[in-house]
Amino acid sequence: MARPVPIALAATACAVLVLSAGCGTTHENAGQAPNAGTNTKCKGPNGHYVIGMSQANVAEPYRQRMNDDIRNAAASVPQFEVKFADAAQDNAKQVSDVENYLTQQIDLLIISPNESTPLTGVVKKAYDKGIPVVVLDRKVDGDAYTTFIGADNTDIGRQAGTFIAQKLLPNGGKVVELKGLPGSTPAQERDAGFQQAIAGKNIQVVATGVGDWLRDKGQQQMDAILKAQPQIDVVYSENDPMAEGAYLAAKSVGRENSIRFTGIDGLPIPSGGIKAVEDGRLTATFVYPTGGKEAVEAAKKLLIDCQQVPKKQTLPTQLVTKDNAEAVYRAANGG
Template identity: 75%
Template structure:
């Protein structure tokens, strides 16, 4: 090979390598937001963002709407989405059925929604289908209740373990400083708020307070009433009922009232919905001693969806919402401020 031909050959090799490098860089540059930033956005979030000129269908998979809290969550999502002209939200109610919620999400995937919002009925049974959506490049916002692992775009919710700790301290320091007997009414066992609200509560409850019975009310008022009705018959001395949400606390109050024991028992709940039938009014009117605010995350979810789909930006992997202790002293003010 003569020197001139060798020079041309080396030039072609270098040119080919340079072209390959440019192609590689171009492909890398077209990677998704998550691939380039490590923010966990899903595989095709950036590619599916058409900006302000796009139209987007959002699927909202709700665990159930029998709980007032969950109906309020849907209402908050609906109200926030109405302010974003690019959004259409489709709602599905799983009615506390894991298999139905899996099917609801599968239907949303078939419909090729642009983003999925889900409040899982229970963590483990919903993990695989949430991961399936996420792996397909659909941004997934998980509200209130968690799934296993981290195959989702963002979790939005309050710190349930911290709420439990606050409730435990309130009982130990304010209601039963000298000790006493307690009943715990738990939410749906496979849901993360039930697990975390119980774990946090017992971390701070102390040794003076004795848990004499537990019941599972599945977050529902009538089941909370049924559970405490049975517990009252077996336990003549109960000082406090710690309920994982306000509807179960209200149900427990009704059971105690039917037994003529409501004046001897203090009731604590969680959610503090600022509606006439909600926990804030129950505290103000004296049926419940205390509750804790637990934001639905509905407006925050739509804000995150707008950031992802319209603004073409990333969102944080976790957004922790604030909570507040509600007692007789501040219930009226909190209710007034929440309703303008």
């Protein structure tokens, strides 16, 4: 245990470090609860820290990979103990999961919200208690959190739309869009970016379906769309599992060769989007990093190093096509 710091010395330290995560509040926290945004949990390298990870669901391969990345990164930090909770796409359960973590007096919360608005209140509650909050992949409303880590989903949607407009349908054509969970920010932003990119390009979105990020729901949506739409040139899916589901639906009626399928996630696993591109089921995908490693790095800075972290950390993306799929997969797995 560290020896107590004399009061006068502690006051001087806080005066010097008034903008740090360990002392006081900044102007961003004006009007909030007394401990809002104040990291009271840092005990340095001699501490033991319990981290609660609240996951939206583990039915999506992307989310299971995110948990695995967090688990693997935390394994190299002996001071960390990480607990995981699966909300199973249930907002009320995720709120309850976080409330349970607060009862357990966790030292830091990592959360990937199922939907933004329903989870905003409980995230703010944790933040106001002085618990550092790392929001991962999906956003909450407002700014009552310590850091957000994720890719720029509007830009990814824009890049996907640009690829379809320039490379797949330079003369225009008909597109089906498969959307993720409507209340989640990636679904909203990937749609917005896509619509921006195809505007004025003679591309018609002839049908949309909501697959909630899941392959079986994507397949069900595409089954119905195929019956209603005799001509479909491209499927723009907001993630790879829904794109794979759409491919399976098209294959079941013999139309898989007349439609091109694009996705997002690009997981470097045998069942992921990169291999689907390499094998020819998808024409393209975009790498969407899980942020698991970066979340643990942020936790280490906050809890062990007593340092600040940026309010927003934007992760890079990459277009994956048949031309580079093998190399991207190999590089992602250390090859």
